[in-house]
Amino acid sequence: xxxxxxxxxxxxxxxxxxxxxxxxxxxxxxxxxxxxxxxxxxxxxxxxxxxxxxxxxxxxxxxxxxxxxxxxxxxxxxxxxxxxxxxxxx
Ligand SMILES: [Zn+2]
Numbered sequence: 804x805x806x807x808x809x810x811x812x813x814x815x816x817x818x819x820x821x822x823x824x825x826x827x828x829x830x831x832x833x834x835x836x837x838x839x840x841x842x843x844x845x846x847x848x849x850x851x852x853x854x855x856x857x858x859x860x861x862x863x864x865x866x867x868x869x870x871x872x873x874x875x876x877x878x879x880x881x882x883x884x885x886x887x888x889x890x891x892x893x
Contacts, residue, residue, distance in 0.1 A: 806833050816852040817864020819845070839866035 808824040812835075815821070819837035825846045827833050833849045843866040853862035 808833075811835060811849065811852070811854060814852075814854045815856075816847070816854055816862060818869065819847065819852070819863065819865060821852065821854075837866070839868060841866065841868045843868065 806827070811821050812823065813821060816837070818840040821835045822838045822844070823836040825834040825836045834846050835849055835852065836844055837847050837852070838844050845863075845866040847863045851861075851863040853859065853864060
């Protein structure tokens with residue numbers, strides 16, 4: 804089955820927007836470069852993109868920053884607090 808490399812560009816999966824076709828691996832799995840809302844890019848297997856917006860947890864919905872936000876909650880809060888302090892001075 805032919806894989807249309809452009810039809811998924813511009814589609815979204817959670818915080819990710821598909822920006823470019825990336826590569827196909829030896830098992831004919833297609834990978835796309837995605838731009839996250841945080842500004843990072845990542846390469847995600849097409850099967851892992853939630854292009855139909857099912858919301859299922861098995862799909863990749865960010866560059867990893869969602870998981871990081873949970874895992875490093877204490878660090879994130881201190882950064883946010885620091886930024887708030889800085890913003891209040893400006
Ligand atoms: Zn991100």
